[in-house]
Amino acid sequence: MSNIRTVAKKAGVSVATVSRALQKPDVVSEKTRKKVQDAAKEVGYRPNMMAKVFRSKKTHSVLALVPDMSNPFFARVISGIQKAAKSRGYNVILGNTLGSADIERDFARLLQTSQTDGIIQLSARYPLESSENDSSNPVPVPIVNCCECVTDDSMPTVQLDNQAAGKAMINHLIQLGHSRIGVIIGPPESPLTVGRMAGYKVALHENGLEFDEKLVTEGDYSLNAGEVGAKTLLALEEAPTAIFCFNDEMAYGAMRSIKEAGLRVPGDISVAGFDDLPFSKYMEPALTSVRQPSVDFGDVAVEMLFELMAGNLQGERHRQLEFELVARASTGRAS
Amino acid sequence: MSNIRTVAKKAGVSVATVSRALQKPDVVSEKTRKKVQDAAKEVGYRPNMMAKVFRSKKTHSVLALVPDMSNPFFARVISGIQKAAKSRGYNVILGNTLGSADIERDFARLLQTSQTDGIIQLSARYPLESSENDSSNPVPVPIVNCCECVTDDSMPTVQLDNQAAGKAMINHLIQLGHSRIGVIIGPPESPLTVGRMAGYKVALHENGLEFDEKLVTEGDYSLNAGEVGAKTLLALEEAPTAIFCFNDEMAYGAMRSIKEAGLRVPGDISVAGFDDLPFSKYMEPALTSVRQPSVDFGDVAVEMLFELMAGNLQGERHRQLEFELVARASTGRAS
């Protein structure tokens, strides 16, 4: 393996000049630059990036912490992250945490051991031990939260206005004449769930409707959870005429249960989701949902992370992206 | 940031001993080990992994090259890769190539610049320039192909017997009485497509059926491609009574087109997919498909890659995983 010294010898210049010619071409004369480039090509020089990383203390990589890679929504966010990172010459290290705080911490340690320059966290937790979050630390820890909000206000986030989104969807259903609206929520402690639930309650309240706790079922965002949740809601004495699921996959599962029970969507019961996955408009009937700008999430998160890493996070610490209510055939007038 | 020297000083030993105490605890006495560990904790020592990587020439990371992250099948394979890698103390760098050979090469260069120890390639191409594939190179380049096969026989692969799988599905349809079976294939040059098509033809031939080129449509594995492909097939003078899509997403799209045309699945036309995504059994009707052991793919690929990196790839260069035909409601007797 040829190194920088080989090239220097070949080109008849110093190693420093080789380094400069290759890293900041504008500070060497055109003649030497050419000489160095030719020499490099001739000896098949490939810079040892690890040496560079070691010396320059920049790994040029970011860590993406994601609870579940095979969740299509996250997959899309990640692909946005990766694209944005790549365009800045950065690599993405994948941290599939399976929702475990231990695994998260484990991965986050990559930051402390100089293996990554920053972290984008897709779940609601601050991934480092709190001792590391020491506010006495003058340098901000380069971590950005994406899609989820965190209670810890100091952590920069890019997120949706989940309350507004929840409210918008419930309003949509109320306008269609529904008054008993079931919800299949995510983990109750998640800020995301809390936000959407708040929107749910506000919308009910503003329309003079009572909140009924029995209409709230908990799920884990899986197809199966939607199936089970819908069954639970259908079994109620006063079953809802509409079900709002906190992600599309649960909505798919819910629709399955409803059809199995011999009911029609939306004839007998309306179903709405959240995320608006590409598949949702292919559902039968096509699913009403709240579109999240998944790829943009990745984009903005990377942008914020870079500002943070550069030490000049300008503007909002908490940025909000726009959602869009996409009304399709799965929601209709209350029967 | 405290370094190894700080710890050495604190513990009253040499830096070499600190390194040993932390990296290979069994070669130092229990007393010093304890001393070092305490000192390390006291000064908050975090080893600089980049220095270690640089020095030891092992990045402890592998690159996963994937054409499309948001394809659920790939997402699952990747999550298998990441899990297997992590269990060996390795990180996964994500290379979303969007199918572009240039981007692939770009990423693959991480190998040549010592930024990664090995590559798992999820598409059919050899990612490096062919000059790098020089067989005169005594050290095998640590690249494993996963899910796709490659024509280049020298590249280790883990794959399905696509021909057998294609044949099995066609046989299933023939047994149901279908004789005009449409297919929506992937990129025609892909070995994966070639294999499944070969199975298609063999099954036809063995059952005394004619191959009709008009029944073959090309797609790009997207929902939309399935939709378009099915429309094309339905518009044929002699439309097929069954459609076999080379992945599940295209099957979802196809089912949509069929229903839109006022036909029923499987009453008027049967539909089958490939991959058996978790969602497929939630489809209405539930989709008949070929199950691929997606997570296992990742597992085995990592295992092979490690053997390769250790320089002792034992056993088969081309490993095969078992598929399973999952017959569900979307395929039925020919009308």
Add this chain to the structure above:
DNA sequence: TGGTCAAATGATAGCGCTGTCATTCTGTTT
């Protein structure tokens, strides 16, 4: 021609760690 200044280049230290080899310590055997 000589002086001045900026541009270009060279020389060199050292990033934090590990691998190698030399040295010291420990316990056992004669």
Add this chain to the structure above:
DNA sequence: AAACAGAATGACAGCGCTATCATTTGACCA
């Protein structure tokens, strides 16, 4: 007690590169 083996530790070079500072070169003008 001497001899010795093996375990434990120390000393130190150096991985390939970049950052820093020193030096040289070249352009320009008085």
